[in-house]
Each structure stands twice: as structure tokens, then as C-alpha cells.
Amino acid sequence: MLAGHLRSKHAEGVTAMTTSLLSPHKDQCHAITFDNGKEFAGHERIAAELQTAIYFAHPCRSWERGLNENSNGLLRQYFPKGMALTDVTEEQVQRAVERLNHRPRKVLGFRSPHEVLFGVEVRYTKLALPVALRT
Helix, strand or coil: CCCCCCCCCCHHHHHHHHHHHHHHHCCCCCEEEECCCHHHCCHHHHHHHHCCEEEECCCCCHHHHHHHHHHHHHHHCCCCCCCCHHHCCHHHHHHHHHHHHCCCEHHHCCECHHHHHHCCCCCCCCCCCCCCCCC
């Protein structure tokens, strides 16, 4: 997952953020599917800079962008609806993304996105915690 904090949803900012986040990964970025918001008006520039195909989801069909919707839901665990996002810092966004990228996912065979992208294997062991049981 890649994410950045924008102060507004203006097309110029969204275009700049999208290209800056995806440019280092453009060899792996084969297609992007946007919704139909005005903030994606710079889609042609994004397509040109990243040399990738751009698609638009049909209105009211969020399942056409399933990974994006799932990622938004995961981020909402850190930044719930109703929270003033103007109070959120870029550092907080990156910390949430880092934690989510290291969370094992069922769809990845219980490996994390970090493990899959970088080809590393992390061994998870059960922690033996000292616990006193009372009766």
C-alpha cells in the first residue's frame, strides 16, 4: 500500500501525489482504476508519466476497485470516519501504511505485502508470555 496526505482533493495535488508515489514502482504498475471524481482530471498526465493504462470504474460499482476499497477500510482502522483529517500528519499516515504493509494477509498466503514485494520471509513464532493464572 502506498498513501500520502493531501490537504485538498484538487486534481493538481492528486496528480502530483499519484505520480510521486508510483514513479519508483512504474515497472510494476500496469493499470490504475480510478473512480469518476473530479480529482482524477489529471489522469492523462498520470498515464503518460507512469506509462500505464488508466481505467475508470462505473458509478456505484465499488467492487470494480476492490483492492482500493479494502485498503481504504484498513486505513480507516487508524483514521476513523468523522476524524478531522486536517489534524493528521504525513508521519502518521506513513506509520499506518508501514504497519499495514507488514500485516499478514490471507489472500497472500498469510504473508505480508512487504514480504511479497521484497521477497523476504518473516518467521512468526508464538510468544511465551509469563502469565499467572488465578483460580
